[in-house]
Amino acid sequence: MGALAEPLLSVKSLQVDYVTSHGTVRAVRDVSFDVNRGEVFALVGESGCGKSTSALALMRLVPPRGRTSAGHILFDGLNLQDLSERQMTLVRGKQIGMIFQNPLVALNPVYRSGYQIAEAVLLDNVSRQEAWRQALDIMGSVKIPDREERMQSYPHELSGGMRQRVMIGMMISRAPQLLIADEPTTSLDVTIQAQILDLLMDLKAKNNMSLLIITHDFGIVADIADRVGVMYAGSLVEQGDVFSIFENPRHPYTRLLMRALPTGTKAEGRLETIKGSVPSLVEVPAGCPFHPRCPSVREICSSQPPPEHEVRAGHPSPEHGGPSAGHSPSLDGPSTGHRVRCHFWED
Numbered sequence: 001m002g003a004l005a006e007p008l009l010s011v012k013s014l015q016v017d018y019v020t021s022h023g024t025v026r027a028v029r030d031v032s033f034d035v036n037r038g039e040v041f042a043l044v045g046e047s048g049c050g051k052s053t054s055a056l057a058l059m060r061l062v063p064p065r066g067r068t069s070a071g072h073i074l075f076d077g078l079n080l081q082d083l084s085e086r087q088m089t090l091v092r093g094k095q096i097g098m099i100f101q102n103p104l105v106a107l108n109p110v111y112r113s114g115y116q117i118a119e120a121v122l123l124d125n126v127s128r129q130e131a132w133r134q135a136l137d138i139m140g141s142v143k144i145p146d147r148e149e150r151m152q153s154y155p156h157e158l159s160g161g162m163r164q165r166v167m168i169g170m171m172i173s174r175a176p177q178l179l180i181a182d183e184p185t186t187s188l189d190v191t192i193q194a195q196i197l198d199l200l201m202d203l204k205a206k207n208n209m210s211l212l213i214i215t216h217d218f219g220i221v222a223d224i225a226d227r228v229g230v231m232y233a234g235s236l237v238e239q240g241d242v243f244s245i246f247e248n249p250r251h252p253y254t255r256l257l258m259r260a261l262p263t264g265t266k267a268e269g270r271l272e273t274i275k276g277s278v279p280s281l282v283e284v285p286a287g288c289p290f291h292p293r294c295p296s297v298r299e300i301c302s303s304q305p306p307p308e309h310e311v312r313a314g315h316p317s318p319e320h321g322g323p324s325a326g327h328s329p330s331l332d333g334p335s336t337g338h339r340v341r342c343h344f345w346e347d
């Protein structure tokens with residue numbers, strides 16, 4: 001067997017602080033993950049846990065009051081931290097695309113949607129006529145009906161789903177290797193949500209793109225992700241391939257998020273909620289940040305931050321009998337990339 005292919009994106013020890021009048025918000029703390037070529041990696045977690053800030057940091061778009069540091073942010077072998085602003089603008093234009101959480105904010109309200117896609121195409125130094133023609137094609141590939149008419153519409157004249165399609169069109173016009181999609185379907189109704197996800201998956205397959213999708217919805221993770229990272233209060237508390245995480249979740253927060261999933265069999269339709277709320281990131285609880293809400297909390301949790309543990313293949317899940325006496329996880333099967341930050345991950 002040859003060596004494993006390098007990941008397309010490798011993030012090591014990412015940290016972002018916002019300096020505010022209320023104190024320093026540590027929005028992202030010691031976050032490390034990889035996105036492999038051609039895969040869908042999902043970052044999932046409740047509101048305010050640092051998902052968007054992580055994505056902005058990768059793009060070097062954190063607002064000025066934010067301070068970013070990282071061991072590395074390697075994209076296709078290049079450390080993005082070392083690039084000049086001009087080089088970074090080229091990376092953003094060509095290699096990494098980002099769909100922002102609110103398309104209405106990201107799109108320019110005074111330009112027609114066709115013009116905005118054509119502008120993105122013009123970065124390739126094609127003629128205006130050619131850019132307009134390509135923009136029309138792109139409107140077709142993102143399945144916007146009545147394309148010619150819609151090319152002339154301003155963003156506020158489009159529905160939420162259409163605006164999202166225009167955003168996606170602008171991004172894929174650059175044929176990026178990596179597309180970051182921050183909550184691309186949150187404000188849309190379920191039918192449109194499914195259409196946008198299908199569209200993203202089609203484009204991903206067609207362009208052999210990697211997708212970093214940000215969501216608070218574990219249902220979306222189950223539907224489209226290959227691997228998932230679960231964030232809580234700025235930290236990545238568990239990550240691994242979707243199969244391993246769904247079969248054998250090790251972090252109490254992941255388990256609770258998964259239990260909150262509607263299963264279709266719950267005729268009563270009630271979702272379980274997680275008690276308490278995400279802490280202020282100005283004063284994150286000492287020890288494990290999840291301890292005030294954790295159903296499995298013990299004494300050590302409020303004083304000692306849990307280190308990261310690796311869950312090896314073959315480590316039995318609690319549902320399948322739990323770890324046997326004398327069980328040594330380090331002697332289990334090969335590494336699966338499943339990692340967890342919890343003192344009692346083996347329980």
Ligand SMILES: Nc1ncnc2c1ncn2[C@@H]1O[C@H](COP(=O)(O)OP(=O)(O)OP(=O)(O)O)[C@@H](O)[C@H]1O
Nearest residue numbers: 018025027046047048049050051052053054063281
């Ligand atoms: N520009 C900013 N200035 C100060 N604090 C900020 C700024 N942007 C985000 N934050 C804070 O950083 C933390 C992480 O925010 P972020 O937007 O990254 O979370 P998120 O997981 O994307 O949430 P959501 O699901 O609501 O989009 C929050 O506490 C938020 O209040």
Ligand code: SF4
Nearest residue numbers: 288291294301342343
């Ligand atoms: S370290 Fe303790 S508080 Fe944190 S998730 Fe694990 S059991 Fe819960």
Ligand SMILES: [Mg+2]
Nearest residue numbers: 051052053101
């Ligand atoms: Mg966000």
